[in-house]
Amino acid sequence: MNVKKKKQDHENLIPLIGIKNQIVGFEKKEKIHTEGLLHSAVSVFIFNLENDLMLQKRSSKKYHSSLLWTNTCCSHPRKNESVLKAAHRCLIEEMGFDCFLEQKFSFTYHEFLNNGLIENELDHVFVGFYEKSPIINFKEVDNWKWISLNELIKSIHIHPNSYTIWLKIIVKNYLNQLKSIKI
Numbered sequence: 001m002n003v004k005k006k007k008q009d010h011e012n013l014i015p016l017i018g019i020k021n022q023i024v025g026f027e028k029k030e031k032i033h034t035e036g037l038l039h040s041a042v043s044v045f046i047f048n049l050e051n052d053l054m055l056q057k058r059s060s061k062k063y064h065s066s067l068l069w070t071n072t073c074c075s076h077p078r079k080n081e082s083v084l085k086a087a088h089r090c091l092i093e094e095m096g097f098d099c100f101l102e103q104k105f106s107f108t109y110h111e112f113l114n115n116g117l118i119e120n121e122l123d124h125v126f127v128g129f130y131e132k133s134p135i136i137n138f139k140e141v142d143n144w145k146w147i148s149l150n151e152l153i154k155s156i157h158i159h160p161n162s163y164t165i166w167l168k169i170i171v172k173n174y175l176n177q178l179k180s181i182k183i
Contacts, residue, residue, distance in 0.1 A: 013079040015040040017122045026079050033064065036110070036118030039076065042087040043166060044101065044126045045178060046072040052146040053178075054134065056094065058164070059142050064117045067142060070164040074123075083124040091128075095144070096135030101126040105177050111165045123166060127178065149175065 017038045018024035032039045046054040054072045058065055075090035077083050084101065092098050106124045113119060136144055147155070149171075156163050156171055170178070 014076040015079070021122060029076065030063075033113075033117040033119070036120045038108070038110075038120045038122065040083065041074065041076050041121040041123045041166075042083050042090065042126060043074045043123050043170065044072045044087050044091050044128065046091075046095075046099070046128050046130050048129065048131050048146060050146075050148075052148050053152060054095075054130070055145055055147055055152070056136070056141045057143040059138065059140050061139060064113050064115055065164045068164045069162055070167045071170070073140075074164075074166065084126070087124070087126040094137055094140040096137065097130060097132065099128045099130045101128040105174060107169075107174065109166065109169050111169075113165065119165060121166070123170075125170065125174070125177070149178065 012028050013026035014029055014032055015023040016025040016027055016032070017040055023040070027037060027039070031037070048054070055069050056072060057069050058067060060066050073090045073094040075086055075094075077086035081089070084103065087101050087103075088098055091101070104125050104127050106122060108120075108122050110120045111118070134144055153171060153175075156168055160168065
């Protein structure tokens with residue numbers, strides 16, 4: 001097996017999570033989402049000084065939740081990669097910048113997606129601040145915008161099918177942890 005193939009396989013392996021939230025193995029992303037295996041994920045929320053949230057619209061090239069609005073970026077840790085390092089990596093890969101990130105909380109959820117795939121994640125939520133415009137990667141992101149949390153709540157209520165399931169769960173159940181951010 002060549003080195004490039006080994007690297008690609010290594011990057012596609014995502015941590016599987018056991019009942020005590022510990023890593024119990026690794027599996028490919030497609031199998032995880034097909035079989036609904038509990039796995040690790042990261043969600044990043046970037047705010048500006050006005051406390052507006054940077055949202056991204058997922059690329060049409062994504063194999064699930066494509067063209068839906070979501071938090072600034074999200075991904076899965078790779079084998080032997082910490083959740084913090086994964087959060088920074090996805091911020092750079094998807095939005096073209098990096099900044100200080102603080103993990104605020106984590107939660108688990110299990111949801112069936114419209115295309116027959118299953119999200120079953122231990123999601124680690126990170127928060128950071130940034131004032132400039134991102135340089136989006138069009139392979140990952142279709143569009144982006146700043147939005148206030150109040151506007152986001154109203155929009156999710158009016159257009160729930162325009163947003164990813166994990167963003168709706170975070171806004172519904174964990175908004176106080178996001179609002180408690182101090183600049």
